[in-house]
Amino acid sequence: MAKTNPGRFFEDYTLGEVIVHAVPRTVSGGERALYHALYPARHALASSDAFAQSCGLPASPLDDIAAFHVVFGKTVPDISLNALANLGYAEGHWLRPVWPGDTLRSESEVIGLKQNSNGKSGVVWVRTRGFNQHDDVVIEYVRWAMVRKRDLERPAPEPVIPDLQEAVTPDQLVIPEGLDFSGYDFALAGEPHRFGDYEIGETIDHVDGVTVEEAEHMLATRLWQNTAKVHFDATQREDGRRLIYGGHVISMARALSFNGLANAQVVVALNGGAHANPCFAGDTIRAWSEVLDKAETAAPGVGALRLRLVATKGGAPFRLRGENGKYLPEVLLDLDYWALIPL
Template identity: 80%
Template structure:
């Protein structure tokens, strides 16, 4: 058999390392396509001149471009036969990615747990993306529910990894040379800086975007995400293609510009959950909550820990969970991350 049916739950072993195929060289076209798909407007990722005024040689590719490329490489071995991508933890952007860099991915299986129905199991992996110099550009843990090939196959020993609740602020990696001392609020599009935000503050980002089938298919192809639930309408009983969760992440991050335009760089992913399925035709809105603040060693640079929630537009802003602890049915994404902002 020369074709690849993808891995099923019983094919994984804790401790194994999986080198993912097909490195990818990213260039300015990647940025143009990203900004076409999402209303991304953060100045540091839009303008070489602005980035140079902030101490960088030129504008790095958007942080989420890096995430999507690294993630997409893993799909054939990790989530081709997935039912759902469940969550993220311990994510860090370790080095900027510049136009012309070549990215490859590698994953280590760190946990396995068969579900009680015996038909699926959860696989935990730690994925690292590397550039052409074998330097790590980002690393994160994700866990995904994967189908079994044979429901009678014996369950592996359960191993559930212990994961940090968040990335400590002193473990954030700042790009070399980053300096917001001469930061231009006018060009950035907002005057609110690190000192203007309070822990516990919530921000309704106001804007909304309706998800289209065509743009979702463009995005999954762009990131080479071949998971069947995103491509194949016959893969689900309802005949719908599930919108790639990363598409929702990028859309929500872009919507957050209205209220967080100065949150220029995402440097850590503390945790995240795709709380509900998203389908073409859904209209997405977003809100954020400030969870924490930290100073950094870089001149004029502070860090905000933010919760970003994406929800269907008919769901009221700041809705999250019921009294029982379950996500409201209109909530699509609950993401916890660190971003860098001028002080």
């Protein structure tokens, strides 16, 4: 009897099934320290207990994207171990802060299946939920991945493509309990720009760049317990290169966005996202943002910006697609999210 896990293939998924992922993980200040070592992450709310307390929170929460990585990493052995590509995200919600000492676990429900026309792979849609030790949902999101078939002769399932919301609406944003930006310290946060200083349609070049190193991206991917073969095993690709985990690009771009969006402190929703082109060691990641929408919230002093965050590996900023409508080859990431910022 085989005791090793080869991972699931496309034909191993059943619409409506709920997959409980191993292994629960208790997070601590160690995750924060490593996150800040791997990325130029400097947002004050996730860096300082004292700053967080001045904003109405009991302590500094784990970086929102770090919490996402922990929840996401649990799903990889069951969802994307044999994936050819992680294709997109939608309907993402950060519902509760994750605090040092919390224990996170993940579950995913299969909500869509569609075999590709070549018969060699198919797309699997899942809705993933991350729970804390109290069984509270802290994060949920939909993602879809292209997964290899093991048995090419297996008949295709009836295609089901989920009807997903184009964007999370402002009334659906969940504000962390107690968050209050009415006494916000702009000097300590690093920039003076507040909600009213940003205009819909405005674009921001985040200026800085970071060259991705082979060892760093593999360390980061192991930190999140992401076991996808293409990130570690150079024999998995014909070109002999390890593919950079897309979440590594997300974190790098979010951290780079500090320069221009230092006060966009809390990520509360993920509207959509695409890993447009592969990233490899040696690529230099740069980032730019576009303000897509704005909304006030019921929390004191708190506004919300809907932002497009684009990571590139070269080329001029503010260029996303070519004349054919496809992403330009230098575009790595196109991420649409909501963040909270002081009014």
